[in-house]
Amino acid sequence: MPNDFSDINECEDNTHHEDCHSCVITEGSYTCKCRNGYELDPITKQRCIDIDECNGTKGTHYHLDCHKCINTIGSYTCECDEYYEFYPNEPKCIDVNECDGERGVDFNEDCHHCQNTSPGYTCRCNAGYDEDNTHTEGNCIVMDQRIKICNTKRV
Template structure:
């Protein structure tokens, strides 16, 4: 309990409590004579633990901006009269102690986090999925070939698998659009537009090119 006391004289009138005087320390008979978050202790109003005096009231102390015991891998969350520690992403608490956070080894979890052809490398607060010691580009996959695993860009992209760039089928004439259709490049593919009436979309699946045509007709009455 905070050792700094509050002077507060209240009177109760028809069930309502009114502050009629305040200042330094004041004798109290019970906690009903004290402000909110203060208790009467040895006839003196004292702020509860986690609160401090501010004039004639007790206000919450933000432990997160001062001294707290959260580990560096945890976030301090202020609550009235105290605080809690929440582990950052990739970390977990030690038992029931929320002040300490240790790394989660995602590579040793029951659920597999990487593809079967990739190697999982644990990091502090995270992990990496490696293919031959490298991290494949988001538009690449780790493939097992005769010479061993390697990163290979997906269809519609080109590169070494570590870096992949979109192939512009429209500018490189690698499309099936015919006049008056207009070729529009998309990530990993392309779209054929025809006067806003027909839309031809190409879908790449393995080595097959599937053409889907969507048309709309408008009838005037």
């Protein structure tokens, strides 16, 4: 009685591994073709595994402007530092322009003329005020006339 050693088509019979994105028949077995963000399991060659882009190099495996890389299944996302926001069209962080917002909400109420910087903002002030741009958020403060007069006399 002859033995039947015909090859089983795992791709056609749906007997391939469920984590195989596209089944590719090989002689005596099968392998997988994986979607972006996945790689072929180097051990079994019969399933797709997630690539952890965050273990890679910033600017090569994930976007250079991503402040904190967070791996997701098949991709990654970013967490952004204060004064930055997530850019919706690609995973990176972009500067928030506080000056486009509302005075007293998005930038300091005492800031007369807001100028966006990266990060934060600075202030340009009206006459009679000093600019305090020592922090990421600028401010205008009333000039101390006594200090101004003393400084003028010493010169």
